[in-house]
Amino acid sequence: MSTAAASIIFFALLTIAIAHLLWAIGSRWPIRDPQVLANAVIGRPGVTRIPRLGALFTGLFILAAAAIGTALADPASGGLLLTLAGGLLTAFFAARGVAGYTAAWRAAHPIASFAALDRKVYSPLCLIVAVCFLVLTVMRLT
DSSP states (O other): HHHHHHHHHHHHHHHHHHHHHHTTTOTTOOOHHHHHHHHHOOOOOOOOOOOHHHHHHHHHHHHHHHHHHHHOTTTTTSSSHHHHHHHHHHHHHHHHHHHSSHHHHHHHHHHHHHHHIIIIIIIIHHHHHHHHHHHHHHHOOO
């Protein structure tokens, strides 16, 4: 079970990190129009393109989370600090996943293309990743 949870975390987050790192260097993949891409990824009025520095930091954070998820699968690695990191990442991804279904989040990110992707992809994926982090973290405690 730990291998499956770590694999889900690693492959999902690696894919997302690569996309963010591509945006950080100016790529417009997978949508060529920068405004349409920003609408789908950020969903805030007035944002006309994905900020490169924000994409860089987000990509590095997600890449680090992917590495931590993989390390959590080995109960002998990292000790208490790694277990705590797993707990924090569980809380982070759970909070982000739940936030996507709240009225406050919808008001902050009202653009329709983002809202649809958030309900169907972004928030559910965050909740799945949170459950995987929870499984790995709890398995380390038993």
